[in-house]
Amino acid sequence: MLHDLLIKGGLVIDGTGSPGVYVDVAVNAGLIVAMGEHLDVQAKEVIDAQGLVVCPGFIDIKTHSDFTLPINPKAESKLRQGVTTEIIGHCGFSVAPCLPDRVKLLADYLNPSAPWLPFRAMDFGEYLQTFPATSVNVGMLVGHNTLRLMSMGMAQRAPSAQEMNHMQEMLLEGLNAGALGMSTGLFTSPGSYAMTDELVALAKTLETHHAAYFTHLRDESNGVMQALEEAIAIGQEAKIHVQVVHFKCSGLDNWGKTTQALERMQQARDEGVDIDCDAYPYTAGSNPLKNILPQWVQAGGVQAMLERLGQQDVREKIKHDIERDGLNNWGKIESWDAVRISISPHLPHCAGQTIAQLAQQTSTTDIDALCDFLIKDQGATRVLITSISEEDVKNLIRSDQTMVGSDGNCVADYGVVSQGLPHPRFYGTFPRVLGRYVKREQVTTLEHAIHKMTGATARALRLKSRGLLRVGLCADITVFEPEVFLDLSTYEKPHQYPAGHNTSVIVNGVVVIDKSHHTGATPGVVLKRRQNELGLVA
Secondary structure, three states: OEEEEEEEOOEEOOOOOOOOEEOEEEEEOOEEEEEEOOOOOEEEEEEEOOOOEEEEOEEEOOEOHHHOOOOOOOOHHHHOOOEEEEEEOOOOOOOOOEOHHHHHHHHHHHOOOOOOOOOOOEOHHHHHHHOOOOOOEEEEEEEHHHHHHHHHOOOOOOOOHHHHHHHHHHHHHHHHHOOOEEEEEOOOOOHHHOOHHHHHHHHHHHHHOOOEEEEEOOOOOOOHHHHHHHHHHHHHHHOOOEEEOOOOOOOHHHOOOHHHHHHHHHHHHHOOOOEEEEEOOOOEEEEEHHHHOOHHHHOOOHHHHHHHHOOHHHHHHHHHHHHHHOEOOOEOOOOHHHEEEEEOOOOHHHOOOEHHHHHHHHOOOHHHHHHHHHHHOOOOOEEEEEOOOHHHHHHHHHOOOEEEOOOEOOOOOOOHHHOOOOOOHHHHHHHHHHHHHHHHOOOOOHHHHHHHHOHHHHHHHOEOOOOOOOOOOEOOEEEEOOOOOOOOOOOOOOOOOOOOOOOEEEEOOEEEEEOOEEOOOOOOOEEOEOOOOOOOEO
16 A cells, blocks of 8 residues: 655654654554554655654644734744644634624724734634635634624623623534634733623533633733632633633742642642643733733723823823733833834834833833824734743743643744734744753753643643544644754744754645745644534544
């Protein structure tokens, strides 16, 4: 029999955390069909993996590539990291469902993240069915902020019974269509307006379909432990998997709290709550600039916010609140040099400048410079915020409870997705863990790190046929040279692919990255949750 692909002589690290073994891997019709020493088989294509690591394709459990995949289906920045699957629709933000009379509302709301997307009316089923062919597999979540926008706009109150029913019906439609679960972004409006009982009611809908709850905690800074308790309580009430996404303890006053938080998650797990978290290996995060302002400033939508920002008394109150509490969701920073313009659609020449530098250039205060910039950029600015302890990053990488997620879009070094200075995690998350924290700093082992990127992630997502290298499973495979597979992307020059000339990436049995070159293939599939007793997806 002539197989499609044979990978010969590599160190196979299978995703379970077990030590690697030298075996060949044969692939046919998208599946792994044989594994063993010196396989005596013929194949149309052979990859010589001597001196290389062969492992499952990395699963990026936390991304926002729903905003870029439709215009960047080759997913270059992710595939070159070894990523074969992305989970999208996080932080309460999803492109669907979108009702006919609320298309502009959703488009305006998501503009800082997706200014180039053509929004249109569609339910979640149509969204999944019409999602374009891409080079990576994609799993989708229904965003709670989007449900709220469709049901009750930006209203700062509890939903009526009718509005609650409407949200549950839209969520149910998404689950029936194949969504993996629901995401929340409780740090920003309108998700921040929801009380815990609203979230529990929606989580109960998830429970009936064995779906999962993915949450950007209500607070990742001064109130991080209380926010974690809320997530645990929702998991207890609904008996569903809880994934705390891009977990961090942000702000100078909260450095070191990861130890306490991880211990609390383990305690909850011992008590029967199915909870995990993921994190990215950087001390800076990224957010729309408007989201770091106090939540009362953002009430009523972007236009209402921009009108407020022009008022001097509002600016004085913003200054007072930030001096007292720190940045919304980010806590206290060392200075305004810690907030750097990443992407500015209307003032692109300002990318790379900090708020402190803008204030100096305009001879104004930091708050005035921030507010003036937001007004000029029509609220669409994205920034990088340095607010996380390096020791906390290492603590999360060591932990068995923490998976690896980039929190980044798939982008490329060309076209519209190459604009600005995005977070280097878009290009470097996975090789950064392997190169810096495994090889150079020896924070954890290679087998453990790969497990956190593959088998552990597949378990959390209930992916029954991915995440491990085993006969009969889907052939999502990453091949890389461990000595040179390093991240090159930096805050100053982010649009750089990882180092290494021998990287190969296979998606559903098709070679997409061949010795670090994209073949142009788009064999990725939409992963849909199947309604059965285990809630597994293919």
